[in-house]
Amino acid sequence: MTLFSPRLAARLDALVEKYPLRRSALVPMLLYAQDEIGYISDAVVAEVAQRIGITELDVRNVATYYSMLRFKPAGKYNVQVCTNISCMLRGGYEIYERFKEELGIGHKGVTPDGLFSLEEVECIGVCCWAPAIQVNYDFHDELKPDLVPGIIDGYRGKAVAEAPHA
Amino acid sequence: MPRLVSHPDEVKIVTRRFGMGAADIERYIELGGYASAKRCLQQGADWIINEMKASNLRGRGGAGFPAGMKWSFVPKQSAKPKYVLVNGDESEPGTCKDHLIFLHDPHAVIEGTIIAGLAIGAKVGFIYLRGEYRYLLEIMEKAVADAYARGFLGKNIFGSDTEFQVITQTGAGAYEVGEESALMESLEGKRGVPRIKPPFPAVVGLYGGPTVINNAETIATVPHVIEMGAAAYAAVGSERNGGTRLFGISGHVERPGVYELPMGYNLKKMIYEVAGGIRGGRKLKAVVPGGSSTPVLLPEEIDIGMDFDQVGKAGSMLGSGGVVVIDDQTCIVEFALRTISFYQHESCGWCIPCREGTDWIKKSLTRFHAGFGEAKDIDNIQYLAENMMGRTFCPLGDAAAMPTLGFVKKFRKEFEDHLNGKPCPFAKHVDLAVV
Amino acid sequence: MADVTFIVDGKKLTAPAGTLLIDACRKAGIEIPAFCYYPGLSLQAACRMCVVRQEKVGKLQTACTTTVAEGQVFITESAEIAQARKATIELLLGNHPLDCPVCDAGGECELQDMTFKYGAGESLYTEAKQHREEQQWSPAVYYDRPRCILCYRCTRMCGEGMDVWALGVQNRGVRSVIAPNGGGQAGQSNSELDCEQCGMCIDVCPVGALTSGSYRYKTRPWEMNHVSTVCTHCADGCKVTLGVRQVNDGSEIVRADNRDKSGINGDFLCAKGRFGFDFVDSPERLTKPLVRNEAGDLEPATWEHALRVAATKLKEVRENKGGAAIGVIGSNQTTNEENYLLQKFARTVLNTNNIDHERTADYAAFASALAGHPGKAASLREAATAPAILLIGGNPTEEHPLLAWNLRTNVRLNRARLYIANSGEIKLERQATAVQHLSDDGYPALGAYLDLSNSAFSKAVLAEASLLVIFGQEYRGAQVASLVEWGLKRASVRFAYLGDYANSRGAADMGLLPNLLPGYVPVAEPGAFDAEYVGLSATAGKTQPEMFDAAAKGELGALLVMGANPVAKLGIDLIALNNTFVIVQDIFLTETAALADVVLPAASLYEKTGTVTNTYGDVQLTRKAADRAGVKPDFEILVRLAEAMDADVKRLVPFGKACTTADLGQSRGANSGEADRHSVWLAANSLEWKMSPFDPLAVLDEIERLVPGYALDRTNLFGGNDVATEPGFVPVSALAGPDLVVPAHDGLFTSGTLGRYSPALKALAQYQAAEVVETAVE
Ligand SMILES: Cc1cc2nc3c(=O)[nH]c(=O)nc-3n(C[C@H](O)[C@H](O)[C@H](O)COP(=O)(O)O)c2cc1C
């Protein structure tokens, strides 16, 4: 029995064999599980513990260390706005404020429709193309506040396109 | 897609193939790829290490340790398997050079890893990317798969009887995991808490085996050093600082970007000529020369060559080569606060001075910047930072304390202005969210 | 490793190369402060309190990770170092509640001490402290997060020390917390702790972050007297320090721990030792003698009356039916002195050899097997040092927690090789070098298997140059002999034999056996006892079951039971004792006491002085810690009973010999703390101390003189150390009837009849049972 889709389950089966020690699969496994389930639920902790062969406590000890891993559901599109120094100098906070305004949520908030969540994050490694954000794993760089509504609309459209009945 | 920039002063060695489609293995080979690895396979470990020593290539991760020397510390005989570990955690604010390498030239990283493996007698290399770099991880994974398919990796690399495997790994959001021993812990599936040293990784590293850890740029440079010859490479740079470096210039400049310039290139020229000067014709206020951990330099302090020794002499550090340029409209207190907030967020929490020190400096600065400061706060912040320096378990504590000390010492007046012109004379972002 | 010489604060020190600087300094009396360093656990270098300056080294170095080498020079106290430590404390105090006056650890808090020492009294911060609600993790363990300084002692103690791994560190940076394993996410108050509930984490916590469910907020540390004695539960016999406070009807125990980490158990104490002392305060304690009245009910009586009734009846039976019509059953939890006195009383006053106890191991067979082979019996301490151990049968983790701790520690710190042969799976296999599973009846053949099988397990065991063989109750009678014989073929072998209860070994050693005198001397060949014991019969008496058979047949006129509950243990039919006059000395109205004609309320082991012998033969001193009005130690009860029977008390207890005029108890009350302390002092100074007939130590002299193997090192014994006995036994034939051995199989939270009266142990057992169910459901 697994929580995961057959594809992810197969990927995780392979993952533990990839390293000299199974345990090395722990961090990627948690991240991939989160990508599919949306967050690290108690059930994810339990299955990951069992797949790696360690205790659930051990999984939690590790999982809670990494800031990309979350323990509550986020929006379908998790908007992560960098406000670290390079981005801040070029208007990172203005971008962040604009997202707050447009989405009507604050740090770690989720929109009522569950489509978006917002997070102020540390440097995401695109400092020379600041200010920048990441929506899930997609980067958007050299932003201006006025580009924000367009980005949001883009993802709204994507959500509609991906909806099962569409 | 990050924009590529260029400038006539650039010496394109590591960035030679950027923008040329070299992520494709065929294209990479066309552009001379994997020839260095094959050559090293023939020449043997001692030759490689001598070349690396002669090249004066110093680690690009921050500390600038000579790569050849690091490799030579690995014992020849070892009961446990040896490993190469490529540090692509790239999380130091102001730094985004490895990003471009993974994007444009992933095979250079693989080739460099193979060469490092040959040099120390390792059969396995790991390439660790920060979790945010998922699309880059996918590029790397494809490159690795292609290299396997071509027989460049595997049991018999390039048809020899030498084995070399490459394993990619992703992080999940943690700056501290860039520290080499915390990186090994993370790769072993643990919390990113650094290890006690000694023993050093070259002796007891990943899974207990001798391990060489290098920054991704360092590793990507290696094939080029072999290709052009150690002496030629060394000659590009300055004394004891071989070759070029990928300088990421960000902040208030006209043309931010990653430029490949010779080691020792003048910082002032870098800002005013290469990066086009201060944005909007404003005045320069300060420069953070090597990523957020490095102490700030004043405009009068930037007429220096950008190499490990010269920046060190100027009282700061070359660090990761991330030059952050700050104009005169910027509140230094806010900048200091944003910097310490980062370290507070990223401190692993293992040791008291860093865990508590970053938190108290952040708290004090938050209040101070919001207009509730007292004169004694300035001394207190300095006192806290001074008492963190050199006392923490790993260098992150220093990385947090050093810039703080720099800001307080060099911009004390601006701190005092916050007391007089409450809250912030620049009237910006006084209600900083607590990340 | 070779010794090296180095200089610390101008003093030349010598230590083996590679010793940690902090250990070398502490040994030399140079104190180096540390929160995270804890001897024997993995190194952390996290608290940065132990910083010192090493000559020619740029940064301050942590003494807890610096290993000494020839010629090094260190400074451990200077303005710079003091400032570094002060700054660290200031940082900790930033968030740490400064409510020491009401904190449970106030007065014994390492942070408080360090704050005092380094003068970090001023608050540097104006920001508010973060408050978090305290969490209860289990009946035993509470966590107060703001107090936690993240020294990681608890997580390591639980993981490395206990091999339980129930505590972890979660989150990162300043948000880091210690988190328990039993469900609930980090930082949430529903967090539960699913573990062995040993409380070791509480013990090692340097501040008041982890507190004990049984002790918290009861008292201030300085209001307690701290008395070190021996745990009354399992047969390992941990030294335990009882925190005692005066109350109206005596003194009460408020806490048990092993504060000074001295004695046989060093750091260790299990749940029973730590929390299971509360039976002494049970409302069910007997505090008045009871005598059965005409109506057949037990009715409170005075001591004089109860003793008179009992003595009269005993005398009557002895005179009319002879001593053979009296049975005596002794205890596994009373002291050696009491056990010795009980059998002497039986044999010389009641004139009977019908004396027995609940046997949990065949110690007599062990003694017989080792007879003539001196130096082959192992102390419990050896389990922590022996390079190779063969552990046969049993489950030490549950039944011998200290043994399990020693074995784990030995494997972890000394890389000892542990070989396990067992018919079941036991937790210690995680530490084992090799494991051999046996069939349930495979134990007797193990020796032959090892010699002949040529299996990897056998080869590994046989290849060991020395071996500590630890075996349990699976072996009895001839099997013990053959296992010992197998071992004795080897050059370097030592044995330990596992039984149950605090003084089972002492009961057997002290001759609570129908055919053997103290030291396993056969009644038929009493040797030195012949001259001392007037009226000793040379024929073996009845075993416990035989006594009850006799009672059922109406042939047992009287039965004296001291601190035992045979009716429940043997499942005796209630009517079997209808025609027997039963006298019971006990602390509770057990199933046996409920049938008695006279019940005499006894003091528990925590309320009296004496010695006990653990299952390895290590003797330790118990000290009177608590006091309960109305009860008397079994020793005193026996003396008074003898006196009421007009026996010559001076013959029974050799007290008050020549030149003694001092009053050491009579007028102040026997067994009062003062008398005890005084007698200890006298003993330590080699002076006469046996001055009162109620002084239990008065018979220790006689035990030492008459009981083979009990020549004790008194200085160590009275200094609170364990003293090994040498079973240089005279050859005896093993007891017939190995089936008389009934192992108790107590677990972590049970302790025979006694455990039923401990609310703390019952709560832990219930809690853990629920955790197990929860885990199963998941
Ligand atoms: C807190 C901290 C974070 C670091 N982060 C990185 C990083 O993200 N990438 C990196 O290459 N090195 C990082 N380093 C430096 C590494 O510890 C190590 O020195 C480096 O990877 C060695 O490679 P090099 O010799 O090629 O520079 C970090 C060091 C510290 C103390």
Ligand code: SF4
């Ligand atoms: S200095 Fe200490 S708390 Fe900070 S990251 Fe390093 S080990 Fe962790």
Ligand code: FES
């Ligand atoms: S500062 Fe925003 S990406 Fe580096």
